[in-house]
Amino acid sequence: MMKNKIKIGPYLFPMPVVLVGATVNGKPNFEPLAFVGIVEHKPPLISISSYETHYTNIGIKENQTFSVNTPSEGMIEITDYCGINSGEEVDKSEIFDVFYGELKTAPMITHAPLNLECKVIKTIPTKEITGAEKSHEIFIGQIIQAYADDYYLTNEIPDIQKLNPILYSIDNYYWKLSENIGKAFVVGNNYKKE
Numbered sequence: 001m002m003k004n005k006i007k008i009g010p011y012l013f014p015m016p017v018v019l020v021g022a023t024v025n026g027k028p029n030f031e032p033l034a035f036v037g038i039v040e041h042k043p044p045l046i047s048i049s050s051y052e053t054h055y056t057n058i059g060i061k062e063n064q065t066f067s068v069n070t071p072s073e074g075m076i077e078i079t080d081y082c083g084i085n086s087g088e089e090v091d092k093s094e095i096f097d098v099f100y101g102e103l104k105t106a107p108m109i110t111h112a113p114l115n116l117e118c119k120v121i122k123t124i125p126t127k128e129i130t131g132a133e134k135s136h137e138i139f140i141g142q143i144i145q146a147y148a149d150d151y152y153l154t155n156e157i158p159d160i161q162k163l164n165p166i167l168y169s170i171d172n173y174y175w176k177l178s179e180n181i182g183k184a185f186v187v188g189n190n191y192k193k194e
Helices: 055-063 073-084
Strands: 018-024 027-033 036-040 045-051 065-070 114-125 136-148 167-169 173-175
Touching: 018 045, 018 055, 027 045, 027 055, 027 073, 045 055, 045 065, 045 114, 055 065, 055 114, 065 136
Parallel strands: none
Antiparallel strands: 018 027, 018 065, 036 045, 045 136, 065 114, 114 136, 167 173
């Protein structure tokens, strides 16, 4: 069997959609991103990649803090609204009920099932890597605190089925989760080479 060569792209599935929060000019602002990932477990580090001209980047760089809020599928319209409208043109400070944690400058969404409060430890402009005139900025943040309501937890950790996160595909569609198909580090014990 021959594999087809396809257009090169960042094809990683699934891509979780998050609402990144930052205080910009004294007001909370939120931007949906799917370019987000885990960097390290201990200490807990997360990365977000946001186009360098995005309004949210101003607040992240100014305060050296940001939040990562996981919206549930019931928040799809308001999440997409935040992506359609720039905080430079639309005041997003009143869209959500907001709270602040230990860092005081990383706004978090009360109704989002999961909130991660982050302190920037490194910023990487991707144009230094790509040579492109305009590109993304990668912010690596240390998670200072995590927040979730009891409802979204099972055995004191976030439960993916209860969170009902929004997923994104590179063809600009939103998706939702399906079902659990096996326990990691267990299901492989059943493998037998044929």
